[in-house]
Amino acid sequence: MDEIITILSAQGFRCAHYGWSHAPAGDYVVWAEDGANDLGADDHHVEHVTQGTLDLFTRDDSGTPRTTIEAALDGRCAWYLNSIQFEEDTGYIHYEWIWEI
Amino acid sequence: MAKIEFPDFDVYVKQLKQLGADIDGVIKYASYDAAGMVADAIKANTPVDSGDLRESLVLTTYKNENGFIHTKVMFDGYDSRGVPNAIKARVLESGNSTHRKHPFIRPAVNRVRSSAIKSMENQLDKKINELMKGS
Numbered sequence: 001m002d003e004i005i006t007i008l009s010a011q012g013f014r015c016a017h018y019g020w021s022h023a024p025a026g027d028y029v030v031w032a033e034d035g036a037n038d039l040g041a042d043d044h045h046v047e048h049v050t051q052g053t054l055d056l057f058t059r060d061d062s063g064t065p066r067t068t069i070e071a072a073l074d075g076r077c078a079w080y081l082n083s084i085q086f087e088e089d090t091g092y093i094h095y096e097w098i099w100e101i
Numbered sequence: 102m103a104k105i106e107f108p109d110f111d112v113y114v115k116q117l118k119q120l121g122a123d124i125d126g127v128i129k130y131a132s133y134d135a136a137g138m139v140a141d142a143i144k145a146n147t148p149v150d151s152g153d154l155r156e157s158l159v160l161t162t163y164k165n166e167n168g169f170i171h172t173k174v175m176f177d178g179y180d181s182r183g184v185p186n187a188i189k190a191r192v193l194e195s196g197n198s199t200h201r202k203h204p205f206i207r208p209a210v211n212r213v214r215s216s217a218i219k220s221m222e223n224q225l226d227k228k229i230n231e232l233m234k235g236s
Contacts, residue, residue, distance in 0.1 A: 019201045030196075035208035040215070051211065057198050083195060092198045098207070 001031060001052070001101060007072045013056075013065075027058040027065065037100055049100050053082070056095040066095055077101045116233050123232055128170045129163050131224040135217040136160055140174045142213040146205040147190075153180035154189055 005015050008029060015029040031054040039047035054073070058065045066081075073079045079099040086093055107113075120127070140160055147155040154176060161173045176186035196202025 023198060032202070034204045035211055037211050051208075053195075053202065053204065055196065055202070085195070085197070087197055090198050094195075094197060096195050 001033075001077070001099070004054075004072050004076050005029075005031060008069065011068055011072075013069075023057075027056070027060065029069070030055045030057075051098065051100045054079075054097045054099060057092045058095070059091050059093065061093060069095070069097070073097065073099060120229065120232050125165060125170060127225065127228045127232070130228050131221045132163075132170070132172070134224060135221045136172050136174065138213050138217045138220060139210060142209040143174060143206055146209040148193060148203055148205060151181060154186055154193075157186040 005017075009015055013027070013029045014024050015031065017030075018032045019030055020028065031052065033050050033052040035051050037049045037051045038045040039049065054069070056065055056069055070079075070081075077099045078101075079097050082096045082098045084093065084095050137160070140158060144155055144158050147158065149155055157176045157178050157180070159175060159177045161175060163170060163172050176190045179185055180189060190206070192200050193203050194206050195204075
């Protein structure tokens with residue numbers, strides 16, 4: 001994930017691991033590991049897989065931030081877009097991706 | 102010329118017909134324990150504040166929708182402050198710009214998925230064997 005976060009940071013996304021003590025006023029990204037999805041065979045963990053989430057909070061409804069983030073994820077991890085939610089009280093569009101490495 | 106004999110063919114056909122007639126019940130039976138395993142894993146992972154959320158986790162009755170037999174594990178009702186438990190669970194699972202996420206559903210499902218599928222396979226084999234022998 002470090003490589004992905006480096007790419008996103010270089011493209012202007014403000015990124016934090018696990019969360020912000022004080023979230024920025026504008027758009028931002030939060031990423032976190034939250035579990036495993038190892039491949040087991042004959043009582044052995046033959047492949048170690050870490051699973052986690054990457055969240056984007058943006059007020060840009062053009063879809064460009066989504067495209068940029070998915071381009072950074074693509075080919076670097078297994079991922080899917082889990083949800084898109086609109087927060088009426090803050091105006092944020094909240095994208096949530098699940099990733100595995 | 103080769104000759105293949107299939108003795109008691111009518112018995113076999115009768116067994117298959119019986120299995121076909123009982124298949125909904127067989128699938129419900131096979132998935133019952135697995136659904137419980139998933140629900141228990143989520144319940145054990147549910148953050149506890151008042152305990153309302155954990156207690157609200159229920160399994161719905163089985164439904165057959167276009168041949169797809171399923172049950173749902175869901176957070177039902179409202180907490181003591183009138184907040185829908187499903188929304189509370191959603192905010193905990195995915196977070197929002199004002200609440201940090203605490204994923205507890207997906208990790209629980211990941212942990213129990215393999216054993217739940219294995220349980221369904223075992224129960225399915227067991228029930229089909231019982232029906233085929235009993236016909």
